[in-house]
Amino acid sequence: MTNTIYVLNGPNLNLLGMREPEIYGTDTLDDIAGMLEDRGRELGLEIDMRQSNHEGHLVDWLHEAQAEGAKAVLLNAGAYTHTSIALHDAIKSIRTPVIEVHLSDPETREPFRHVSYVGMAAMDCVKGLGARSYVVALEKAAAL
Secondary structure (H helix, E strand, C coil), X not given: CCCEEEEEECXXXXXXXXXXXXXXXXXXXXXXXXXXXXXXXXXXXXXXXXXXXXXXXXXXXXXXXXXXXXXXXXXXXHHHHHCCHHHHHHHHHCCCCEEEEECCCHHHCCHHHHXXXXXXXXXXXXXXXXXXXXXXXXXXXXXX
């Protein structure tokens, strides 16, 4: 096992900072990457941060995390959280621990966001803390 943490981000997260800042905050994905790099260095972890608007990329990266011996995966699957059986099955198919991450708290939003297929397979979830959700999830991953 390596000290690498994969941080996988799904659809529309490339628009953070300008996409509905009243819900998602003003931090960009690059800002979050910087926070994770800084905290990761303190914890002796390497961060491998990726984003895709394509579900299959996320599935492939989950498989890659397992193949490369990653310590853990932080996964913000965006809208795929609520729709993707493929991501659910990919998480269940690997031994690498997966922590679900959300900037907002989906349970306080539209009813369709209350179901998380990712959460049904992930070992833990950090939500509702804005960009800090990622840092808290990283600290949980470091303790594994």
